[in-house]
Amino acid sequence: MAVERTLSIIKPNAVEDGHIGAIVSRFEQEGFRIVALRMEQLTRAKAEGFYAVHRERPFFNALVTFMTRSKVVLMVLERDSAISHYREVIGATDPAKAKDGTIRKLYGKNVEENAVHGSDAPETARFEIGWFFTGFEVA
Ligand code: ATP
Ligand code: MG
Secondary structure, eight states, rough: OOEEEEEEEHHHHHTTTHHHHHHHHHHTTTOOOEEEEEEEEOOOHHHHHTTTGGGTSTTTTHHHHHHHHSSSSEEEEEEEEEEHHHHHHHOOSGGGSSOTSSHHHHHOOOSSOOOOOESHHHHHHHHHHHHHTTTTOOO
C-alpha cells in the first residue's frame, strides 16, 4: 500500500456545531498523521477556485455561500491509501445515505452541509493541497 496525502476540510456547519475536536480525534484514531492544519474563513474567490469543477452545477452558488459563511479547518492528512480510506471514514455525500458511524452521518445536516470535504483522487489531492498550503508547510 502506498502512502498518500489527502486534503481535508471541516466545513462551517461542523465548526459552528463544535465538532472540530471529535472529527480531528477520529482521523487520528483512523491512523492519519496530521501534516498541516489551519483555521481560516475562506473568501469567495478561494472557495470558487477550489470548487471550480462544480461551477456549472445548480448548487454552485449556494455551496460557495455556505463554505464562506464562517471559518473552516483545513488539514493535510497522510497514511496508507489515504484517499480511499478517508472517503470510507466520512461516508456518502448525502448524510442521509451515509453508513452509521461515518463522520457525515454523525455530523452532517444535509447534502450541502455535510460536515467535511475530502479529495477524490491523487491528482485532485495534489491540486487541493497546493490550493491551500505552501510547499514549506507540507514539507
Ligand atoms: P466533497 O468534494 O466536499 O468531499 P463529495 O466529493 O462527496 O464532497 P461532490 O460531488 O464533490 O461530493 O460535491 C461537492 C460538495 O458540493 C458536496 O460535499 C456538498 O457540500 C455539495 N453538494 C453536492 N451535491 C449537492 C446537491 N445536490 N445539493 C447541494 N449541495 C451539493
Ligand atoms: Mg468532491
